Amino acid sequence: MTWVWRFVGAVVGLYYRYRLGKNAASVVIPITATCYKMPQPPANKVESRDLSDSHAEIQRAFPLLCSEFRATTGNTLKITCTWRSVARQYELYQIGRRGIPGEPTVTKLDGYGKRSRHNVYPSQAIDVCVVDPAGQIRWTRKCYAPLSSLVGKYGLIWGGDWAMDDFPHLELLSTKA
Ligand SMILES: [Zn+2]
Numbered sequence: 001m002t003w004v005w006r007f008v009g010a011v012v013g014l015y016y017r018y019r020l021g022k023n024a025a026s027v028v029i030p031i032t033a034t035c036y037k038m039p040q041p042p043a044n045k046v047e048s049r050d051l052s053d054s055h056a057e058i059q060r061a062f063p064l065l066c067s068e069f070r071a072t073t074g075n076t077l078k079i080t081c082t083w084r085s086v087a088r089q090y091e092l093y094q095i096g097r098r099g100i101p102g103e104p105t106v107t108k109l110d111g112y113g114k115r116s117r118h119n120v121y122p123s124q125a126i127d128v129c130v131v132d133p134a135g136q137i138r139w140t141r142k143c144y145a146p147l148s149s150l151v152g153k154y155g156l157i158w159g160g161d162w163a164m165d166d167f168p169h170l171e172l173l174s175t176k177a
Pocket residue numbers: 118125126127166168169170
């Protein structure tokens with residue numbers, strides 16, 4: 001029955017958004033939270049590497065993608081991040097913007113004004129690294145490139161296909177979220 005409450009929440013949300021404008025979300029969340037038990041991120045953690053903290057569709061698809069990636073490339077995929085708190089997202093956002101000469105930025109999303117799909121719970125995005133048969137983590141982009149043709153059938157998008165090129169990043173197609 002949770003879909004009923006989600007629907008009610010969405011209608012109430014739209015109403016408040018119409019009446020109050022952009023900041024209405026803070027009003028709506030307490031109303032919907034009383035209707036059903038919302039999944040909660042892990043307590044006392046700022047981020048997670050557990051697949052169980054990601055969306056059910058990612059939990060289903062990722063092991064299958066891993067198997068095919070290994071069969072295709074000989075390398076394996078290891079999760080480096082699933083869910084990430086808004087506070088942690090803001091820390092990452094500050095990298096490259098805190099006045100250290102030459103430090104590159106890592107993200108355009110500050111977690112508050114612009115939210116990453118890692119910041120919702122359960123997460124709709126995961127970050128991975130490629131591990132070779134010797135157990136070494138590989139950070140060269142070409143090790144990740146096979147993801148481009150593999151992810152589609154698992155309902156995922158690869159960040160390496162974006163103009164901003166976030167090649168360790170995978171996220172759920174919005175139609176699956
Ligand atoms: Zn990511």
